[in-house]
Amino acid sequence: MTAAATATAPAAKAGSGRPSPLKLFLRNQLAAFGAGLLLVIILLVILTPFLPLQDPAATDPANRLLRPLAEGHLLGSDHLGRDILSRLLWGTGVSLLVGLSATSVAALFGSSIGILAGYFGGRADTLLMRGIDMLMAFPYILLALAIVAALGPGLLNALFAIAIVNIPFFARNIRGVTLGLAKREFIDAARLSGKSDLSILLTEVLPNVLPVIVITVSTTVGWMILETAGLSFLGLGAQPPDADLGSMLGEGRKLLITAPHVSVIPGVMIFLVVMSINLLGDGIRDLLDPRLKSGALARPAPMTEVDRPSAQTAPSAQAVAAMSAKQGSVLAVHDLETQFRIGSDVYKAVNRVSFDIRPNECLGLVGESGSGKSVTALSLLGLVATPPGRIVGGQVLLQGRDLLGLDAAGLRAVRGDGVAYIFQDPLTTLHPLFTIGDQIAEAIRSHKPVSYREAWASAVKLLDAVRIPNAAGRASAYPHELSGGMRQRVSIAMSLANDPELLIADEPTTALDVTVQAQVLKLLDQLRDDTDASLLFITHDFGVVSEVCHRVAVMYAGRIVEIGPTEEVLSAPAHPYTERLIACVPRLGEPGRRLEAIPGLPPAVNKLPPGCAFAERCPHAEDACRQGEIDLDAVNDAHQVRCIKPRNGQGGGAA
Amino acid sequence: MLAYTVKRLVLAVPVLLGLTVIVFLIMAMIPGDPATAILGSYATPENVERLNRQLGLDRSLVEQYFVWLGNLLQGDFGRSYNLNRPVIDEVLERFSATLILAGASLLLCSIFGLIAGVVSAVRQYGWTDKIVTFFVLVGISVPSFWLGLLLVLAFAVTWRLFPASGMFAIYGGGDLPDLLHHLVLPAITLAVVATGVIARLTRAAMLEVLRQDYIRTARAKGVSERRVIYRHAFKAALVNVIPVIGVQAGFVLGGAVYIETVFQWPGIGRMLVTAISTRDLLLVQGGVLVVAASYVLFNLLTDLLQHLVDPRLRS
Numbered sequence: 001m002t003a004a005a006t007a008t009a010p011a012a013k014a015g016s017g018r019p020s021p022l023k024l025f026l027r028n029q030l031a032a033f034g035a036g037l038l039l040v041i042i043l044l045v046i047l048t049p050f051l052p053l054q055d056p057a058a059t060d061p062a063n064r065l066l067r068p069l070a071e072g073h074l075l076g077s078d079h080l081g082r083d084i085l086s087r088l089l090w091g092t093g094v095s096l097l098v099g100l101s102a103t104s105v106a107a108l109f110g111s112s113i114g115i116l117a118g119y120f121g122g123r124a125d126t127l128l129m130r131g132i133d134m135l136m137a138f139p140y141i142l143l144a145l146a147i148v149a150a151l152g153p154g155l156l157n158a159l160f161a162i163a164i165v166n167i168p169f170f171a172r173n174i175r176g177v178t179l180g181l182a183k184r185e186f187i188d189a190a191r192l193s194g195k196s197d198l199s200i201l202l203t204e205v206l207p208n209v210l211p212v213i214v215i216t217v218s219t220t221v222g223w224m225i226l227e228t229a230g231l232s233f234l235g236l237g238a239q240p241p242d243a244d245l246g247s248m249l250g251e252g253r254k255l256l257i258t259a260p261h262v263s264v265i266p267g268v269m270i271f272l273v274v275m276s277i278n279l280l281g282d283g284i285r286d287l288l289d290p291r292l293k294s295g296a297l298a299r300p301a302p303m304t305e306v307d308r309p310s311a312q313t314a315p316s317a318q319a320v321a322a323m324s325a326k327q328g329s330v331l332a333v334h335d336l337e338t339q340f341r342i343g344s345d346v347y348k349a350v351n352r353v354s355f356d357i358r359p360n361e362c363l364g365l366v367g368e369s370g371s372g373k374s375v376t377a378l379s380l381l382g383l384v385a386t387p388p389g390r391i392v393g394g395q396v397l398l399q400g401r402d403l404l405g406l407d408a409a410g411l412r413a414v415r416g417d418g419v420a421y422i423f424q425d426p427l428t429t430l431h432p433l434f435t436i437g438d439q440i441a442e443a444i445r446s447h448k449p450v451s452y453r454e455a456w457a458s459a460v461k462l463l464d465a466v467r468i469p470n471a472a473g474r475a476s477a478y479p480h481e482l483s484g485g486m487r488q489r490v491s492i493a494m495s496l497a498n499d500p501e502l503l504i505a506d507e508p509t510t511a512l513d514v515t516v517q518a519q520v521l522k523l524l525d526q527l528r529d530d531t532d533a534s535l536l537f538i539t540h541d542f543g544v545v546s547e548v549c550h551r552v553a554v555m556y557a558g559r560i561v562e563i564g565p566t567e568e569v570l571s572a573p574a575h576p577y578t579e580r581l582i583a584c585v586p587r588l589g590e591p592g593r594r595l596e597a598i599p600g601l602p603p604a605v606n607k608l609p610p611g612c613a614f615a616e617r618c619p620h621a622e623d624a625c626r627q628g629e630i631d632l633d634a635v636n637d638a639h640q641v642r643c644i645k646p647r648n649g650q651g652g653g654a655a
Numbered sequence: 656m657l658a659y660t661v662k663r664l665v666l667a668v669p670v671l672l673g674l675t676v677i678v679f680l681i682m683a684m685i686p687g688d689p690a691t692a693i694l695g696s697y698a699t700p701e702n703v704e705r706l707n708r709q710l711g712l713d714r715s716l717v718e719q720y721f722v723w724l725g726n727l728l729q730g731d732f733g734r735s736y737n738l739n740r741p742v743i744d745e746v747l748e749r750f751s752a753t754l755i756l757a758g759a760s761l762l763l764c765s766i767f768g769l770i771a772g773v774v775s776a777v778r779q780y781g782w783t784d785k786i787v788t789f790f791v792l793v794g795i796s797v798p799s800f801w802l803g804l805l806l807v808l809a810f811a812v813t814w815r816l817f818p819a820s821g822m823f824a825i826y827g828g829g830d831l832p833d834l835l836h837h838l839v840l841p842a843i844t845l846a847v848v849a850t851g852v853i854a855r856l857t858r859a860a861m862l863e864v865l866r867q868d869y870i871r872t873a874r875a876k877g878v879s880e881r882r883v884i885y886r887h888a889f890k891a892a893l894v895n896v897i898p899v900i901g902v903q904a905g906f907v908l909g910g911a912v913y914i915e916t917v918f919q920w921p922g923i924g925r926m927l928v929t930a931i932s933t934r935d936l937l938l939v940q941g942g943v944l945v946v947a948a949s950y951v952l953f954n955l956l957t958d959l960l961q962h963l964v965d966p967r968l969r970s
Contacts (some may be wrong), residue, residue, distance in 0.1 A: 140906055142947060150936075263801070279792070432966070446876055
């Protein structure tokens, strides 16, 4: 589980209170501006016949090439003395009509081809799509020129040419969606119920592909208006006396130097029309398909934003924290708080978490998905994505130094050097485009002033140390060329590159086969022994904990609920949650034992109940559990629990 | 890599054949009877029939296609009636001028599109990002032929910095500096739209890549932010942007038609427009075929480039 996963899951839930589509659309100011501008233009076009304008074709040679604002000609006149304003409005109407007609034709034929190819598949699909591919093999406008060449110049022919050229965009997009739909159950159900293909296409498929058609229309209509205007500009579209914006521009071009306004004005209008349509199209696309929304993805900052109360950042507070850190611990975490802010919701992913790790010790951090264990690990070196993550309190002391107080450069120096990570899925966490040797060498060179050649040699040694056969040869391999287990060995080799004091392994075996899991665990345990490094081991699996961890901390809903020596916690869990969690693990030699799932779900960390977060799922809960803060109390010197009714009757004072 | 290159070249053959089929069919759509057109409407039916036989028009469409294709393969694209020279000679001469213009534009839009996209993603929501986003919007909405006219008005007519038209100066020109001087305005005009598209997609690709787990790994290793962005993220984004550049090459080649008309560039686009107006159809056919075939080959090149960048495609 990654920080991103924790952040997106609640975001989806938060979406239930979404405002209406219209409101969302208007909130997108650019799209609203585009819609407004387009509306004004369309209104003007509709009203053109009723406005007191001169006849757009009426020539008046005596008043030719008048400048804009001339009397009787607001935008001046052209080389035949025709009123440019009147011609502009009539021409805009023609351009819009032609562009929209071309779009309709392309949408109709393109979507039909796409739906048929996607629905029937097989030979029909191959045949239709090969033809479409052929059309796409032409440079866009060139094909239109060839068609106009064959049909002869003219507005209608230009319209058809542009429509044909755009058919492939529709066919390809709609085929893709239909292909996905055709495999779905409801289509099968409709088929079995005896519906004809035609009626399935019209009643089941079409409504589902409609949004894609709308998106494709909104992204191509601007182009089609531009390109039909272009053909007219070249003299291949509208023929005199008909005029659209493109042909006005084309005629005016010859007078560019003597009367620039004749060609500049229609160009402005084309620009405004196309821009308003593009803005509107972007808005529609964002609305119908939020995944495509350009720039909706916020770029994660290089380090997590830290915004702690000033009391915690003061030198005195640091000193106290450093003092109180257990003598000789490598890492001491105090009251760490990390939150995700999504909209007005605050998700307390890590809620005042404290623990420490001694030299060469392995501490297990255990919990279900979403318990905050990964976010805790990522917070230590500021690797939680901001936005939406923020560290709002606590201290992380690496050998007495507060890491949360470091700037980007200071933090970078610690990352991979003093503390190194091993992530869960090495297929996504290793860069796919660099060789593994290169990636390890880079880790070394980020902290040591050695040559690339030396770093490469060290990388090979590290690969050898994690028992990768033929390390010298494998160093030149890319991640995708290795098996899952080998890739995880590479991640481990990379984490060891700079002899870190602390290794953080975030579910390093979860993505692996069971047999490989055991090997990787053994390797990690051995390396920890050999290198004197400490290990923070994050997992959801108590079975794994029992094999490698000296101590274990159990997390629930962002808090540590129990922490103690592994054997003691396993044999005599004090917290009911720990007890249930251990009961979930199958044991060898006890085939008859019932594996009990924990009823219910963990609470959402943006709406934590008062008192114990586990109370709702706890069979032993009573009223006192649901009131007030419950402290982490000592069971014995090494073992603490956050429960007012600890199990097994052992110690732990009631709060 | 060599094996892949050969494979892609072999796969390009059916595409090229497909192109000839489409061009042939488009030309067969032309309304009217060519023999009547040549002989005039007073020709006797016997004469029309004889000419049809001479031209091979009495045979089936399929037979006609293969005869035509055979001629093409021997480099015989027919003769231009208006220019009175072999189509292939005229087309290749004009095409070299178009290649210079389109090549320069493609270089410009790739460089500036990538830079703008990366900077925009890195400074997301900052001023640089807003300015780039604004220019992208203008770039993809502006009619290139109109933009060309504005640039001529500003830089050629008003400030006299660059020539307004042609490829070389009429007197004393002809060397490389002269060519570059003439190239500036048309190349920039032609590059504007593609720059906008490439910048937009580069920005989106960078933002997508920067969220990937391997970027977090790079940061966890202690790699500097600069290196994270320009090495780790950029290379991964490039894999997604290269095909876009391939598609843009098609728009640039096509868009050259407008720009060559505006700037009187002696390229194949202007030749086509003239040929369409004068109904010199063999010239149109030859020009379209050559440009389309070169586009297919260019797409093949971008494919190979992508293979070079992305090792996952190689195995």
